[in-house]
Amino acid sequence: MPGCLGLLAGCESITPKQETTEPFLFRSLDLRQQDPQGRPAWSLTSPEARYDIAKRLAKARQPRGLIYRNGQPQYDIRANGGTVLNNGEVIQLEGAVVVTLLGPDPVEIHADQLRWIPRQDLMEIDRRPWARDQRSRLSAESARFYVLQDRLELRGNPELRQWTSAAKGRSNFDGLGPADLVLKTTSATWHPRTGVLVATGPVQGTHRQNQGSGQTLRARSLGGNLRQQRLVLEAPVQVIDASRKAVLEAQGTVWDLAARRLSSDEPFKARIDRLQVRGDRLSIDLANETVAIPQACQLVQPGEQLQANQCLWHWPNGQIRAMGKVVVRRQANQQITRAEQLQGQIGSNGLALFSSPGTRVQSQLNLPPPGSKPPGASKASRPRPVAPPVMF
Numbered sequence: 001m002p003g004c005l006g007l008l009a010g011c012e013s014i015t016p017k018q019e020t021t022e023p024f025l026f027r028s029l030d031l032r033q034q035d036p037q038g039r040p041a042w043s044l045t046s047p048e049a050r051y052d053i054a055k056r057l058a059k060a061r062q063p064r065g066l067i068y069r070n071g072q073p074q075y076d077i078r079a080n081g082g083t084v085l086n087n088g089e090v091i092q093l094e095g096a097v098v099v100t101l102l103g104p105d106p107v108e109i110h111a112d113q114l115r116w117i118p119r120q121d122l123m124e125i126d127r128r129p130w131a132r133d134q135r136s137r138l139s140a141e142s143a144r145f146y147v148l149q150d151r152l153e154l155r156g157n158p159e160l161r162q163w164t165s166a167a168k169g170r171s172n173f174d175g176l177g178p179a180d181l182v183l184k185t186t187s188a189t190w191h192p193r194t195g196v197l198v199a200t201g202p203v204q205g206t207h208r209q210n211q212g213s214g215q216t217l218r219a220r221s222l223g224g225n226l227r228q229q230r231l232v233l234e235a236p237v238q239v240i241d242a243s244r245k246a247v248l249e250a251q252g253t254v255w256d257l258a259a260r261r262l263s264s265d266e267p268f269k270a271r272i273d274r275l276q277v278r279g280d281r282l283s284i285d286l287a288n289e290t291v292a293i294p295q296a297c298q299l300v301q302p303g304e305q306l307q308a309n310q311c312l313w314h315w316p317n318g319q320i321r322a323m324g325k326v327v328v329r330r331q332a333n334q335q336i337t338r339a340e341q342l343q344g345q346i347g348s349n350g351l352a353l354f355s356s357p358g359t360r361v362q363s364q365l366n367l368p369p370p371g372s373k374p375p376g377a378s379k380a381s382r383p384r385p386v387a388p389p390v391m392f
Contacts, residue, residue, distance in 0.1 A: 029060050031088050033118060039071030042118055044084070044091060058084040063093065065116075067147055075147060076100045079114070091116040099123070099145070105227070107133045107192040109145060109152065121148045129154070131192065135257070136226045137161040137179070138190055150193040158188035158199065160222075164260060181257070182206050183231075185222055195227025203233065209286075215241045219253075229258040237264075244315060245273040245350065250282060260286040267296075272313075273350030276300040279311070290314050297322060301351050303331045306342070318346035320354075328354060 029049035035041040046060035065077035080095030093114045101107040112127040123145040130139035131152060141156025161179035183205035189198045199222040208214040218238040224231035235251040239262075251266035262284040270277040278300075279293035290312060297311035299322070309324025321343050328337040344354040 029058060029063070029084075031084065033088065035068075035071075037071075040066075040068045042067045044077075044082075044088070046082070049084075056086050060084060063091075065091075069148060073102055076102055077116075088118065091118070101192050105134065107131065109143075109192070111143075121146055123147065131190065133192075133195075133226060135163050135229070138188065140188070150191045152190045152192060154188040154190065158185050159183070160185075160188070160197075160199075160205075162257060164257060178208060180208050183217070183222060188222075190226070195225040197226055197231075198223050201234070207286075209289075215239050224255070229256065231255040231257065235266075245271075246315075247271045248282075253282075262286070272346065274301055275346065275350065275352055277311075288314075289316050299352065305329045306352075306354065308342075320344035320346065320352055322354070 029044070029046035031044045033041045033043070042065060044060075044063055044065040046063045048062075049058050049060040051058045060082045063077075063079055063082040066073050067075040067077070077093070077097075077099050079093035079097040082094065083092040084090075085092070093111075093116060095112070097111045097114045099109040099111075099114070109125075109129065109131045111125040111129045113125070115124040115126075116122075117124070125143040125145065126141075128139075128141075129143035130137060131143075132138070138152075138154060138158065138160055140154035140158040143155065144153045145151070146153075160181075160183045162181035162183075164180045183199075183203055185199035185201055185203050187200050190196070201219060201221040203217070203219040203222045205217045206214055207217060216239070217233070218236075219233035220236060221234040222231060223234070231254070233253040233255065235253075237248075237250045237253045239248040239250075240246070248268065248270040250264045250268040253262055253264045255262050262282075264282045267280050268278070268282050276299070277293070278296075278298040280296040281294050283292040283294060284290075285292070292313075293311040295310065297306075297308045299306040299311065299320075306322055306326065306328045308322035308326040311323070312321045313319070321341065323341050326337075326339045326342050328342065329335070330337075339356050342354045342356050344352040346352050
């Protein structure tokens with residue numbers, strides 16, 4: 001045996017073996033950081049972690065973190081796994097990552113993977129980020145979340161989905177069906193704690209009605225507050241309802257999501273089939289399917305024009321009501337009709353027919369003299385005197 005060992009030793013070159021550092025296995029991980037005032041800034045814990053001293057790297061299982069604001073817990077962080085680099089300089093969270101704004105009205109930010117840099121107060125999300133509150137869902141291709149600044153920047157085809165029927169306290173939107181409102185923008189910034197939303201356009205979207213039909217929307221940009229259930233569409237704003245052959249062109253428009261109402265205090269114009277509509281103000285009640293023009297209502301259709309202080313249109317049955325100093329001018333016989341209120345109905349031909357049941361009406365018209373020729377007769381014919389206006 002000694003000879004054999006010596007032979008082997010003489011035939012082989014012996015090199016010293018390098019010692020490898022095995023990672024330490026900890027039963028738990030507990031990292032904590034304080035702010036300049038000595039209050040807790042953030043913490044990260046895990047029931048099990050492996051630490052590599054040489055690489056200054058820790059692999060954590062089911063990590064959970066807390067981010068504090070003025071010494072009070074503000075955000076809760078959960079993930080399936082995580083990697084802590086340089087003793088907490090960078091924390092990589094992976095698998096079903098959820099960042100939750102604590103409080104009575106929670107907000108959640110979801111991601112498949114999240115890179116947290118505590119020193120920069122920054123979370124970078126590049127894999128399918130989305131955020132939600134009780135009624136809204138925001139998503140994009142990537143996002144940057146500045147935690148203490150309460151600013152979530154969504155980039156890459158941001159999309160807002162809104163459910164008006166969402167139940168308070170529901171943990172997700174399963175079972176609610178398609179969203180009532182879907183808006184797509186170029187970029188968006190949302191403040192989860194305050195609810196303020198600012199999005200650059202162009203903005204395009206769809207709104208779904210109860211019966212399944214809906215409208216398409218366009219705007220230059222989008223703002224508002226999701227916590228207050230209020231959106232602001234910046235001019236020019238266009239709403240198209242193809243099923244009713246209706247197109248609305250408006251200036252700045254406010255959308256009250258809770259009341260399901262759109263309103264604008266600036267002049268607008270619209271087309272409903274063959275009927276042209278104008279006004280100085282507008283209010284659309286989506287719940288009751290009515291359009292109100294509370295100021296300077298004007299309706300124009302072939303051969304006829306109506307002016308009134310205000311108008312009300314109920315689009316399911318096509319009924320229109322004009323109120324306050326109503327004046328109707330018809331080209332036929334230059335007829336002028338005045339009343340305090342007129343009712344109308346949009347027919348299958350796309351025109352409105354007005355009447356005044358139970359209301360006093362004053363009309364004035366010019367009748368052609370007896371024997372006069374109808375319009376289009378020979379120009380060489382002798383002109384006839386015009387008959388005086390007739391009032392009734």
